[in-house]
Amino acid sequence: MKIKGEAVVLDDLDLEILQALEENSKQTYTEIGRLLGVAHSTVYDRIRKMEKHGIIRKYTVILDLEKAGVKYITAIMTVFTDPKESENVAKRLSGLEQVLEVSTSLSEELLIIAKVVAEDQEKLHSFIAHSVAPLPGVLRIRTSIVTRKYKEECANSFFQSRGS
Amino acid sequence: MTTSPASRVLRRLPREKVFYFFTSIGNYTGEKAASLEEFAERIREVNVKSLEFHLYRGDFERWTDQTLEDGELAERIRSLKSLTPSGDSLRDQLFLIVSKRYEKLKGTSSAKPT
Numbered sequence: 357m358k359i360k361g362e363a364v365v366l367d368d369l370d371l372e373i374l375q376a377l378e379e380n381s382k383q384t385y386t387e388i389g390r391l392l393g394v395a396h397s398t399v400y401d402r403i404r405k406m407e408k409h410g411i412i413r414k415y416t417v418i419l420d421l422e423k424a425g426v427k428y429i430t431a432i433m434t435v436f437t438d439p440k441e442s443e444n445v446a447k448r449l450s451g452l453e454q455v456l457e458v459s460t461s462l463s464e465e466l467l468i469i470a471k472v473v474a475e476d477q478e479k480l481h482s483f484i485a486h487s488v489a490p491l492p493g494v495l496r497i498r499t500s501i502v503t504r505k506y507k508e509e510c511a512n513s514f515f516q517s518r519g520s
Numbered sequence: 521m522t523t524s525p526a527s528r529v530l531r532r533l534p535r536e537k538v539f540y541f542f543t544s545i546g547n548y549t550g551e552k553a554a555s556l557e558e559f560a561e562r563i564r565e566v567n568v569k570s571l572e573f574h575l576y577r578g579d580f581e582r583w584t585d586q587t588l589e590d591g592e593l594a595e596r597i598r599s600l601k602s603l604t605p606s607g608d609s610l611r612d613q614l615f616l617i618v619s620k621r622y623e624k625l626k627g628t629s630s631a632k633p634t
Contacts, residue, residue, distance in 0.1 A: 433546060436550075477545050480545060480546055481542070481546055484542075484548065485540050485548070486536070488548075489540040490535045490536055490538065490540070492535075494548070496549060496550035497546065497547060498546075498547055499545065499546025499547055501546070
C-alpha cells in the first residue's frame with residue numbers, strides 16, 4: 357500500500373488479502389499468510405494499515421435471516437425530492453433504522469434511492485407513510501418490493517477481479 | 521366514535537397527521553390533505569387508483585374518524601365502501617360525501633379554517 361497525497365494506492369498483495377478476508381474474515385493472519393505465501397507479520401502489517409486508513413471499515417457478519425426464522429421484506433424506495441431539500445432528506449433517511457442504504461442519483465430529477473426493510477408489507481407502508489412521506493422536500497415516492505435476490509456482492513469483488 | 525364540534529373537524533392538521541395519498545404499498549403520489557377542505561379538493565384531483573387503494577384499506581374512514589375526529593363522515597365513507605364503487609363513480613360519490621360534509625360543518629362553525 358502506498359500513500360499518494362490524499363489517495364491510498366493498494367498493491368496486488370493488499371487486494372489478495374482483502375479478497376481472503378472477504379471470503380472469510382475469521383481467518384487468522386497465519387492462515388492468510390500461508391494461503392498467499394507471505395509471512396503472517398506481513399499480513400498483520402498490511403491489515404493494520406488498511407484499517408488505519410479506513411480501507412477496511414469494519415468486520416461484520418452476513419446473516420441468513422430466513423434460516424433464523426425471521427420474517428421480513430426488503431424494498432427499494434426511490435424518493436423524488438425538491439433539490440433544495442435533497443441532502444436533508446437523505447440525512448433524515450440515513451438516521452432511520454428501517455433504512456439500510458441511502459444513495460443519491462441525478463437523472464431527470466434528483467432522486468434518493470434507499471433500501472428499506474420491514475416485517476411485512478403493512479409495516480413497510482406504514483413506515484413510508486408516517487416517516488418518509490412527511491419529510492419536508494419529499495415530492496413523491498416509488499417503492500418496489502424485492503421478491504427474489506439473485507446476487508449480492510459488494511464492489512470490492514469487481515475491482516479485485518480487475519486487479520486495479 | 522364521536523362527532524366533535526365543527527371547528528375541531530375543520531382545523532388544519534400538523535405534518536404528522538396529514539393524509540398522504542398513495543396508489544399502492546409505498547407509492548406516494550405527492551398529493552396530501554392537511555384539512556377536510558383540502559381532502560375534498562384532493563379527491564377531485566388525485567389518481568383514482570389512490571382513491572380505490574385507500575377506500576378499500578379503510579384508510580379514509582380511519583383518518584376521518586381518528587384524526588379529523590368526525591365519526592359521522594367516517595360512517596358515511598364506510599357505507600360508501602360497502603357499495604364497492606370504483607373509478608370515476610367512486611371519485612364522484614366520495615367527493616359528494618366529503619364536500620357536503622365540509623359545507624355543512626363550515627356553515628355551522630364560527631371557526632375560520634385556514
